[in-house]
Each structure stands twice: as C-alpha cells, then as structure tokens.
Amino acid sequence: xxxxxxxxxxxxxxxxxxxxxxxxxxxxxxxxxxxxxxxxxxxxxxxxxxxxxxxxxxxxxxxxxxxxxxxxxxxxxxxxxxxxxxxxxxxxxxxxxxxxxxxxxxxxxxxxxxxxxxxxxxxxxxxxxxxxxxxxxxxxxxxxxxxxxxxxxxxxxxxxxxxxxxxxxxxxxxxxxxxxxxxxxxxxxxxxxxxxxxxxxxxxxxxxxxxxxxxxxxxxxxxxxxxxxxxxxxxxxxxxxxxxxxxxxxxxxxxxxxxxxxxxxxxxxxxxxxxxxxxxxxxxxxxxxxxxxxxxxxxxxxxxxxxxxxxxxxxxxxxxxxxxxxxxxxxxxxxxxxxxxxxxxxxxxxxxxxxxxxxxxxxx
Amino acid sequence: xxxxxxxxxxxxxxxxxxxxxxxxxxxxxxxxxxxxxxxxxxxxxxxxxxxxxxxxxxxxxxxxxxxxxxxxxxxxxxxxxxxxxxxxxxxxxxxxxxxxxxxxxxxxxxxxxxxxxxxxxxxxxxxxxxxxxxxxxxxxxxxxxxxxxxxxxxxxxxxxxxxxxxxxxxxxxxxxxxxxxxxxxxxxxxxxxxxxxxxxxxxxxxxxxxxxxxxxxxxxxxxxxxxxxxxxxxxxxxxxxxxxxxxxxxxxxxxxxxxxxxxxxxxxxxxxxxxxxxxxxxxxxxxxxxxxxxxxxxxxxxxxxxxxxxxxxxxxxxxxxxxxxxxxxxxxxxxxxxxxxxxxxxxxxxxxxxxxxxxxxxxxxxxxxxxxxxxxxxxxxxxxxxxxxxxxxxxxxxxxxxxxxxxxxxxxxxxxxxxxxxxxxxxxxxxxxxxxxxxxxxxxxxxxxxxxxxxxxxxxxxxxxxxxxxxxxxxxxxxxxxxxxxxxxxxxxxxxxxxxxxxxxxxxxxxxxxxxxxxxxxxxxxxxxxxxxxxxxxxxx
Numbered sequence: 043x044x045x046x047x048x049x050x051x052x053x054x055x056x057x058x059x060x061x062x063x064x065x066x067x068x069x070x071x072x073x074x075x076x077x078x079x080x081x082x083x084x085x086x087x088x089x090x091x092x093x094x095x096x097x098x099x100x101x102x103x104x105x106x107x108x109x110x111x112x113x114x115x116x117x118x119x120x121x122x123x124x125x126x127x128x129x130x131x132x133x134x135x136x137x138x139x140x141x142x143x144x145x146x147x148x149x150x151x152x153x154x155x156x157x158x159x160x161x162x163x164x165x166x167x168x169x170x171x172x173x174x175x176x177x178x179x180x181x182x183x184x185x186x187x188x189x190x191x192x193x194x195x196x197x198x199x200x201x202x203x204x205x206x207x208x209x210x211x212x213x214x215x216x217x218x219x220x221x222x223x224x225x226x227x228x229x230x231x232x233x234x235x236x237x238x239x240x241x242x243x244x245x246x247x248x249x250x251x252x253x254x255x256x257x258x259x260x261x262x263x264x265x266x267x268x269x270x271x272x273x274x275x276x277x278x279x280x281x282x283x284x285x286x287x288x289x290x291x292x293x294x295x296x297x298x299x300x301x302x303x304x305x306x307x308x309x310x311x312x313x314x315x316x317x318x319x320x321x322x323x324x325x326x327x328x329x330x331x332x333x334x335x336x337x338x339x340x341x342x343x344x345x346x347x348x349x350x351x352x353x354x355x356x357x358x359x360x361x362x363x364x365x366x367x368x369x370x371x372x373x374x375x376x377x378x379x380x381x382x383x384x385x386x387x388x389x390x391x392x393x394x395x396x397x398x399x400x401x402x403x404x405x406x
Numbered sequence: 407x408x409x410x411x412x413x414x415x416x417x418x419x420x421x422x423x424x425x426x427x428x429x430x431x432x433x434x435x436x437x438x439x440x441x442x443x444x445x446x447x448x449x450x451x452x453x454x455x456x457x458x459x460x461x462x463x464x465x466x467x468x469x470x471x472x473x474x475x476x477x478x479x480x481x482x483x484x485x486x487x488x489x490x491x492x493x494x495x496x497x498x499x500x501x502x503x504x505x506x507x508x509x510x511x512x513x514x515x516x517x518x519x520x521x522x523x524x525x526x527x528x529x530x531x532x533x534x535x536x537x538x539x540x541x542x543x544x545x546x547x548x549x550x551x552x553x554x555x556x557x558x559x560x561x562x563x564x565x566x567x568x569x570x571x572x573x574x575x576x577x578x579x580x581x582x583x584x585x586x587x588x589x590x591x592x593x594x595x596x597x598x599x600x601x602x603x604x605x606x607x608x609x610x611x612x613x614x615x616x617x618x619x620x621x622x623x624x625x626x627x628x629x630x631x632x633x634x635x636x637x638x639x640x641x642x643x644x645x646x647x648x649x650x651x652x653x654x655x656x657x658x659x660x661x662x663x664x665x666x667x668x669x670x671x672x673x674x675x676x677x678x679x680x681x682x683x684x685x686x687x688x689x690x691x692x693x694x695x696x697x698x699x700x701x702x703x704x705x706x707x708x709x710x711x712x713x714x715x716x717x718x719x720x721x722x723x724x725x726x727x728x729x730x731x732x733x734x735x736x737x738x739x740x741x742x743x744x745x746x747x748x749x750x751x752x753x754x755x756x757x758x759x760x761x762x763x764x765x766x767x768x769x770x771x772x773x774x775x776x777x778x779x780x781x782x783x784x785x786x787x788x789x790x791x792x793x794x795x796x797x798x799x800x801x802x803x804x805x806x807x808x809x810x811x812x813x814x815x816x817x818x819x820x821x822x823x824x825x826x827x828x829x830x831x832x833x834x835x836x837x838x839x840x841x842x843x844x845x846x847x848x849x850x851x852x853x854x855x856x857x858x859x860x861x862x863x864x865x866x867x868x869x870x871x872x873x874x875x876x877x878x879x880x881x882x883x884x885x886x887x888x889x890x891x892x893x894x895x896x897x898x899x900x901x902x903x904x905x906x907x908x909x910x911x912x913x914x915x916x917x918x919x920x921x922x923x924x925x926x927x928x929x930x931x932x933x934x935x936x937x938x939x940x941x942x943x944x945x946x947x
Contacts, residue, residue: 272815273814273815273816274808274811274815276816277800277816278807284793285789285793287790288789289793291750291751291790291805292776292804293771293772293773
C-alpha cells in the first residue's frame with residue numbers, strides 16, 4: 043500500500059519535472075483505455091477490435107504507408123498551428139486552408155498546364171499554387187487582426203466555412219472544376235489529375251504508397267524547428283507572443299509579424315491540401331478534407347509547442363485514423379468510437395495540463 | 407556591525423507581556439532554490455503595531471502570505487490566540503479574524519465603494535443601505551473619509567486604499583496585515599494612514615505593518631522585527647530609539663555612507679536627517695545653467711487625449727539639456743504615464759511635437775527612437791520593460807537581437823557573453839544569463855532593464871519612469887549611480903517619480919505635473935519641498 047503511494051508520488055514528481063511531451067503520452071494512454079471500455083460497452087470483443095485496429099493501422103506495408111500519408115497532412119497543419127502559437131495566435135482555419143489549397147492545386151494541375159512541365163515542376167507548380175492560396179487565406183485573417191484587431195480564432199474559423207463552401211461550389215459547376223457530365227451518374231467531383239502532377243512514390247513497389255511528400259514534410263519540420271528554436275526570428279516571434287507591448291517597445295514590428303505568421307500557417311494548410319490531392323485522392327471531391335484541418339489543429343494542441351511533438355502527434359492520429367477505419371470495416375466498431383477517443387485525448391490533455399499547472403502553483 | 411548579522415539568543419522573540427495574539431515559531435518557506443524564509447519566529451501582541459522591516463526580497467511579504475494562508479509553510483508552527491493556525495487559504499484566515507491589505511488592490515473600478523464591499527459578502531440578501539451605514543460608521547470611528555457611493559475609478563490611490571482598509575475592518579478582525587501600504591501615497595496621506603493604524607490598534611486589533619521606511623517606524627511602531635535574507639536579524643521593543651541598529655541590521659551598513667537618493671528612499675531626508683542632504687549637492691550638477699544649444703529633449707505643446715477624448719496631458723512644454731536630470735514630480739495618474747508613452751513612441755501625441763537633439767521625433771516608432779539614442783526605463787517594468795518568461799540574456803538584448811546572428815542563426819554564445827558583460831557592468835545578480843527573467847528579484851530586474859537602456863548605442867536621452875519603485879536600498883543606489891554616470895557622459899535624463907524626496911536629492915530641476923498640466927518649475931533644493939508638495943496637490947505656486 044505504501045509502495046503504491048510512493049509510486050504515485052514518484053509519478054507525480056516525474057510528471058511535474060518532465061517536459062510537456064510526457065503529459066501528452068499519459069493523456070493518450072488514458073484516453074485509449076477509456077476507448078476500450080467503450081468498445082466493451084458496445085458489445086464487441088476487445089481483442090477482435092484491437093486486432094482489426096492493428097491490422098488497419100500497421101498490419102501491412104500498405105497500411106503503414108497509408109497511415110503515414112494521413113499523418114503528413116496532419117503534421118503540416120499542426121506545424122502551422124505551432125508556428126502561429128509561438129506568436130500567441132491560434133489558427134483554427136486548417137480546414138479552409140486545406141480546401142483552398144486543394145482547389146488551387148486541382149485548377150493548376152488540370153487546367154494550368156502543369157502536366158506538360160518537366161518532372162519536378164509538373165507536381166511542384168500545383169503544390170506551389172496550393173501553398174500560395176492557403177497562405178493568402180491565412181494572411182487575410184492576419185491582416186484583419188493587425189489592422190482591426192479581429193480575433194483570429196473567429197476569422198480563421200469563418201474563413202474556413204467560406205473556403206469549404208467555395209470547394210462545394212467549384213465541384214458542382216462544370217464551369218469551374220466539375221468533370222464534364224456525360225451521364226446522370228457523373229459524380230460532383232473534378233477530373234482525375236494527370237499522372238505527372240501526382241506526387242512521385244518513393245518506392246517502385248506500388249504496395250507502399252509512400253510519396254515524396256514525406257521528405258518534403260520532414261524537411262519543413264526541420265526548417266520550422268530550426269527557425270523557431272535557433273533563429274533570431276523565432277526568438278522575436280516568441281517575444282511578440284509573450285508580451286507584444288514590450289516587444290514593440292524593443293523595436294519589433296508586430297503587425298507584419300502577425301500577417302506573416304498566419305500566412306505561413308495557411309501556406310502549410312494549403313500544402314496539406316496539395317498532399318491530399320496529389321498524393322492520395324487524385325481528384326477534388328465535395329468532402330475533400332473531411333476533418334483533416336480540425337484534426338491537424340488537435341495535433342498542434344497536443345504537441346504543446348514542440349515540432350517533434352507535432353510529428354509524434356500527427357503519426358498517432360494518422361495511425362489512429364487508419365486503424366479506426368479498419369476497426370469499423372472488420373470488427374463493426376463504429377468509427378465514432380475513434381472520434382470519441384480523439385475527443386477524450388483532448389480532454390485528458392487539457393485536464394492533465396491544468397492539473398500539472400495547478401500543482402506547480404501549489405508548490406510555490 | 408557584523409555581530410548584528412549573526413542570530414543571537416537576544417534575537418529570539420522579545421518576551422511579550424500579554425499572551426501573544428499570533429505566535430510564529432520556526433517558519434520556513436522555500437521557493438525552488440530560493441530560501442525565502444528560514445526559521446523565523448515572531449510574536450504579535452494584541453493591540454500592538456508591529457512593523458516588519460526589511461529590503462525587497464527579505465521575506466516580509468512571504469511571511470504575511472503564510473499568515474494569510476496564501477502559501478503553506480514548509481516548516482514551523484503558527485498559533486493564533488493559543489490555537490494552532492493552519493489556514494488552508496485566505497478565506498479561512500479571514501474567517502479566523504485575519505485581514506490583509508495587499509500591495510495591489512482588488513477592487514472593481516466600475517463599481518461603487520458600497521458595491522465593492524458587498525462583493526465580500528458570501529451569502530444572504532444584499533442591503534445597500536445597511537452597508538452604506540456601516541461604511542459611514544467605520545469612517546467616523548477610524549477617521550477614514552469615504553463617500554460610500556463614489557465609483558472606485560473616480561477615487562485616488564489613497565482613497566482606494568481606504569476602501570481596502572474599510573473592507574478589512576468590516577470583518578472586525580483581530581489582526582490586520584498591511585503590505586507596504588505607504589508606497590503609493592502622498593505625504594499627507596501617509597500621515598492619515600498611520601493615524602488610522604494607531605486607532606485600529608487602540609481598539610485592540612493588532613496591526614502588522616510591512617515597510618522599509620524608517621520615518622513610519624519612528625512614528626507608530628510599538629515593536630519592530632527586521633528581516634534579511636529570510637531570517638530575523640533584529641528585533642526591538644523600542645524602535646524609535648534604536649533606528650540606527652535596525653537600519654544596520656536591515657542593509658548591513660550605516661545610513662551615513664549611503665548616497666542621497668538611497669537614503670531619501672528610506673524617508674530619512676524627510677525626517678530631517680542632514681547626513682543625506684549634506685551629501686546631495688556634491689552629487690548634483692548645480693553649476694548648470696546650460697547653453698540653449700545643448701538641448702537634448704525639447705517637448706513643445708504636447709497634448710494627449712485618451713480614447714474617450716479626455717485630456718490626459720495638456721500643452722506640455724519642457725526642455726532637458728545635455729547632462730542634466732530633470733525631475734517630473736506629481737501624484738501618479740497626473741499625466742506622467744502619457745508623457746512617457748509618447749516619448750517612448752508607444753502612443754501618438756494628439757497635438758504638439760518633440761525633438762531629440764534637434765531632430766523631430768514626434769510619431770516615430772520605438773525602433774526609430776532607439777536608433778536616435780533614446781533609452782526608456784518604463785514605469786511598468788513587467789508590462790513594457792521586459793518579458794518575464796524569457797531569459798535574462800534575451801531580455802538584456804531584446805532591442806538588439808539582430809546583432810547575435812551567425813550563419814543566419816541565433817548565436818547563443820555571443821548573446822550570453824554580451825549579457826554577462828552588461829550583468830557585470832550593472833551589477834545584475836543572477837545565477838547566470840540563461841535563467842528566466844521572472845526568477846530575478848525586482849531590484850535586479852530593474853538594473854537589467856536600466857542596463858539595457860543605458861547601453862543603447864549612442865544614447866543621448868534617457869527617460870526613467872519610477873525607476874526605483876519596489877527596490878531595496880542597494881539597488882536604488884546602483885540605479886541612481888548609473889543614471890548619474892550616464893548624465894556625466896552628457897546624456898539628458900527625464901526622471902519621473904512620485905517620490906518627491908528622491909527627486910529632490912537626485913534631480914537638477916523639477917517640473918510638477920498636476921492633471922496633465924505643468925503646475926510649475928523649480929530648482930531641486932530641499933527648501934522647495936513644501937512648495938512642490940503644494941503644486942502636486944494642485945495649488946498654484
């Protein structure tokens with residue numbers, strides 16, 4: 043009994059002294075346990091559900107690659123979130139930034155003549171278009187914030203709705219991106235983008251659909267980490283986020299920094315859209331993003347400001363999504379359960395962080 | 407002198423004739439690596455005024471907060487009227503008859519006095535008239551003039567403090583703790599507050615008064631406990647006769663050796679001690695009538711209106727010459743903050759212009775002002791002067807981070823070395839340049855901000871607003887020493903302070919602000935004290 047209490051104390055201390063990342067891990071484990079309890083409640087056997095989950099998430103090279111591809115989009119949105127967070131800005135517009143990125147990439151890939159370009163440009167130019175479109179979408183919120191003080195949480199969220207509806211509209215109208223209607227069964231989606239505009243696979247083996255996006259995302263993560271932690275720019279961003287008044291007094295220009303940071307966050311969202319289109323879906327559909335923007339936001343939150351944290355959380359969510367889909371297909375567990383687990387992770391994370399902060403206060 | 411610093415048997419609490427109301431034994435409290443309190447034992451007798459004397463960081467506030475239940479002690483025992491006192495929080499301390507007036511008031515500005523007092527009622531029907539009646543009764547009893555229906559935002563700092571005291575007294579406390587209550591008051595208001603303390607004590611309620619001002623101790627203290635470095639270093643039952651011994655215990659040296667600014671801070675100039683005022687003239691530049699061509703700062707008809715259109719600063723004109731310290735006197739909130747905000751480029755002027763070394767800088771950005779050689783020590787250190795969550799080194803170089811770039815990346819080594827240099831030059835004491843700024847004492851934080859601003863490249867003008875607020879004697883001396891040194895190099899200094907005695911001992915000339923207007927100018931001589939005091943209160947000189 044006393045050893046139990048001792049362990050609890052030890053655990054408390056170690057949680058308090060450890061970096062924030064441990065908090066996230068504890069939250070994830072606790073949420074998973076709750077999820078398993080739900081599975082039992084639904085009447086599905088836990089081993090069966092777990093087996094289906096494992097199979098879908100990492101049961102085959104294909105499953106692993108699919109999970110990683112899902113994780114890439116989440117990681118990019120999460121990185122954008124963390125960059126904005128450094129300046130104390132909260133970008134919740136990932137969904138819309140993905141949408142405008144997808145629209146721009148589709149338009150350029152199908153009608154911008156990108157497929158005629160030599161290889162790196164054929165997929166690079168649509169990707170660049172997505173980056174610019176997403177960036178502009180984010181920068182709009184930045185300008186509103188800098189000029190009029192509009193809360194960026196509200197503006198990025200509302201811009202998201204606008205973007206998602208633009209996407210719906212553009213795949214509904216033949217004058218825009220909808221594929222030519224040859225019969226009544228033609229789906230409201232764009233044509234398949236030409237092969238040269240798709241992201242090249244890393245291995246010749248089509249069983250593992252890992253694409254160059256993995257390398258691009260890792261390079262971006264590295265650059266982001268260096269920029270945030272090791273550059274004067276990152277330090278200034280932190281100063282602006284922590285105390286904009288003191289930062290301004292020290293000669294930093296706040297408004298351009300806000301616009302730039304939200305541009306970058308949006309640009310990364312746009313790039314995520316390009317990855318989803320060019321690396322995975324191949325055509326623009328009405329439900330193109332289906333929640334990646336919001337999951338990416340959660341990834342950013344889970345990471346608690348750290349770039350490695352983003353990668354870890356994105357991987358977690360990528361595998362969770364793949365496994366969840368398979369759990370539904372093979373074990374009959376509603377995918378809602380996976381969503382519940384995701385929700386629980388957020389709650390547990392917030393709760394644990396709050397608990398730790400209050401412990402820190404208490405020991406003062 | 408050294409003997410004073412070693413705890414001796416005599417330093418255990420002096421015997422109290424009556425049973426003590428509050429008895430503290432062996433209290434210890436540690437924050438991280440800082441031992442804030444170590445084995446502190448104090449007795450508070452019923453109906454006595456017990457002063458806690460000590461420099462910033464000596465542990466006075468920590469001790470009060472332990473008694474009031476804000477923190478829990480690591481070790482030690484507290485007994486209140488003979489019973490164990492272990493408050494789980496302020497609410498419990500309040501229920502047991504302990505009331506505390508904090509340095510920062512907790513009043514809602516939009517509400518009236520009565521409404522604020524009613525906030526303290528936890529349940530039941532709120533009857534405004536009953537409260538107003540009680541406020542009036544208490545006001546009469548203790549001489550605390552207050553209009554129960556006045557809005558807090560319309561009250562002066564002194565009046566707000568009275569509201570806080572009434573809030574305490576309404577609970578009919580057995581013990582009232584006042585944490586540095588006089589730091590924010592006008593000279594006349596201080597007298598009033600001390601009189602209130604005496605009345606409260608005369609009615610049997612013990613008063614613990616935290617202070618670092620000797621004049622107050624001479625006036626009201628029955629007993630004094632001196633803290634230094636978290637330990638009790640002296641106690642006295644006859645403080646008025648033993649001031650010298652208490653000061654030595656507090657600051658580890660004699661008052662006579664202190665610079666004028668620092669001893670003024672202890673309130674000794676006001677008490678008529680001539681040691682400091684005799685030292686003053688030699689440190690000032692009384693030989694200055696400066697040629698007009700030497701203008702460092704020229705402010706011409708500066709007017710500031712706030713968002714509601716209220717005029718905060720009206721047609722202010724002043725000149726600071728090269729190598730001169732011009733003091734701006736006035737009760738806080740009479741336009742000083744607005745003047746500082748405009749001169750630091752944080753707020754646009756509504757009208758008027760200002761020039762630095764003849765170059766118009768009206769409306770220039772903070773960055774442009776820094777480039778023009780303007781250093782700013784802001785009044786609100788935490789809001790404007792530093793970023794407490796960042797490291798000391800980062801704060802010291804906050805306005806020149808671009809210098810520490812190597813291969814496009816931040817050169818932490820160079821940043822650290824530059825910071826260490828400034829730390830040494832300005833005597834910023836910290837475990838190292840990488841520790842969090844929030845971990846520094848107030849004095850060291852201020853020395854750091856001052857250091858950063860004084861080391862601004864090609865500094866020609868320094869604005870220092872309330873640079874010594876909350877600092878201990880050593881830090882005050884250091885701050886004024888650095889300001890004077892800058893002055894001798896030809897920097898013009900505008901020194902904004904609500905501590906008149908400090909201004910008199912440090913500045914060359916004084917400008918008095920009242921309701922955003924210049925009430926008058928005069929040379930900073932001890933004889934001008936009365937006149938300036940009158941101007942600060944709005945009387946024409």
